Amino acid sequence: MSPRHRAPLDLRASLQRVAQGGIPLRAQERLAEEAGPNRRLFTSDLSVSEFLLARDARCEPISQVMGSAIFHVGQIADYKGETGEISVISDAHRQVRHRALSRLFQEAICVGADAVIGARLKERMITMGARGKGGDDGGEVLEFTVVGTAVRAPWITHAPGHPIVTDLSGQDLWALAQDGYEPCGFLFEFCQYHVWHVMSGFSGTGDLVNASSGIDTARSIVARKVYEQAIYFQAEFVVGSDISLDVKEVPCGYRDCELNDLDIRLSWFGTGIRRIPKAAQRVQADVPPLILSMMPLGRHRDLRLDVEDDADDIERAAEEASEIALEIDEGIR
Numbered sequence: 001m002s003p004r005h006r007a008p009l010d011l012r013a014s015l016q017r018v019a020q021g022g023i024p025l026r027a028q029e030r031l032a033e034e035a036g037p038n039r040r041l042f043t044s045d046l047s048v049s050e051f052l053l054a055r056d057a058r059c060e061p062i063s064q065v066m067g068s069a070i071f072h073v074g075q076i077a078d079y080k081g082e083t084g085e086i087s088v089i090s091d092a093h094r095q096v097r098h099r100a101l102s103r104l105f106q107e108a109i110c111v112g113a114d115a116v117i118g119a120r121l122k123e124r125m126i127t128m129g130a131r132g133k134g135g136d137d138g139g140e141v142l143e144f145t146v147v148g149t150a151v152r153a154p155w156i157t158h159a160p161g162h163p164i165v166t167d168l169s170g171q172d173l174w175a176l177a178q179d180g181y182e183p184c185g186f187l188f189e190f191c192q193y194h195v196w197h198v199m200s201g202f203s204g205t206g207d208l209v210n211a212s213s214g215i216d217t218a219r220s221i222v223a224r225k226v227y228e229q230a231i232y233f234q235a236e237f238v239v240g241s242d243i244s245l246d247v248k249e250v251p252c253g254y255r256d257c258e259l260n261d262l263d264i265r266l267s268w269f270g271t272g273i274r275r276i277p278k279a280a281q282r283v284q285a286d287v288p289p290l291i292l293s294m295m296p297l298g299r300h301r302d303l304r305l306d307v308e309d310d311a312d313d314i315e316r317a318a319e320e321a322s323e324i325a326l327e328i329d330e331g332i333r
Contacts, residue, residue: 022106044149046118050170054117057174059151062111066147067104070126071096073140079194083214085221086192092142093190093267097123100144101165101186108163113150115164117173119186121146121269156182157277166271168240176239180279185233185272189225193218195262197252211262215247218266226268235272242269 044061046054054061073092108116127141148165155177158164166183168176176182195214202208230238246265251257 022103045120045147046149046170050118052170053174054149054151054170057153057170057177058155059115059117059153059170059173062113062150062152063107064147065104065107065111065113065116065150066145067100067102067107068143068145069096069099069103071099071142071144073142075139081196083194083196083210085218086194089140089192090190092140093123093144093192096142096144097121097146097188097190100146101188104146104148105163105165108150108165109161111150112152113163114153114158115156115166115183116148116150117166117183118169119146119148119165119167121167121188123267155276157184167242167269168271172240176273177276180276181273182276183271184235184274185229187226187229187233187235187238187270187272188268189222189229190265190267191218191221193221193264193266195264197259198249198262199259211247214262214264215245215266218264222266222268226270230272233272234274236274238270238272240269240271243267 044051044064046061051061071092073089076086076088079086104116104119122145124143125140126143127139148167150163156164164183165186166173167186168183173183193214195210198208198210198214200210202210226238244265244267248263249260250263252259252261
């Protein structure tokens with residue numbers, strides 16, 4: 001339906017849906033049009049390589065979907081002199097991420113998707129708290145956004161009306177499908193951990209035991225919760241783990257105290273996978289011919305391009321990759 005011929009929007013009803021964790025009414029209308037019988041095109045955040053390999057893995061892109069949430073962290077009770085997880089902040093991050101993913105999930109349901117692939121996540125602090133302790137005593141405003149591509153993939157096992165969300169790329173999904181595996185759930189966890197007087201009892205040169213112990217404890221908290229989520233989704237493995245660690249020194253909160261504290265923020269994202277029911281394991285899986293164009297150098301430390309490589313060899317490799325890509329394109333047509 002043309003924007004000029006749309007019925008007037010009930011703004012109050014739309015805002016009420018958002019307040020209850022739903023998606024705006026206008027977004028629901030747009031998604032219904034994109035998934036309807038008269039749709040003309042789809043939008044996607046897939047790269048060319050992802051698009052081609054996702055189709056080869058029997059995934060039909062439908063539409064780009066998104067979920068977003070802005071969350072305010074209320075004032076936190078005084079925690080000076082204590083070491084441990086700051087549950088109010090940890091829970092706030094979990095809730096805002098869950099709300100954003102829930103809205104992405106609802107958009108995927110609106111377009112009849114079996115899965116959302118290539119989910120990309122972004123978090124930012126809109127407003128930092130202003131009551132000391134490095135802004136970590138509450139008063140923060142957080143935004144969390146997740147964007148992905150909804151696809152039809154009947155071979156992915158899921159309950160009716162419950163699409164699978166994954167941050168796996170089109171290439172990753174293709175590789176898993178070749179060996180008989182499927183994504184079964186998106187896992188995410190966050191922990192804000194506080195270490196009081198991190199330099200207490202330390203002098204000279206050596207390992208800061210309090211800091212190392214705090215990081216290890218935060219990791220253990222997150223790992224345990226990720227493991228519990230993997231069990232819930234009946235995953236056999238967790239792949240594509242993206243672990244982010246941020247450590248900063250903050251004032252301890254006591255006036256004229258020379259010893260500072262340590263704030264640790266640790267987040268963990270990953271995808272649970274399991275074997276496709278009755279799928280036969282391949283003895284030798286094919287290597288996707290577009291692998292060269294999808295390798296993000298830097299995340300694969302074992303891959304290195306030597307500066308001494310001959311320019312002619314590189315040019316020939318690029319030409320071969322282009323020829324292979326053309327052959328695949330012709331085969332798909």
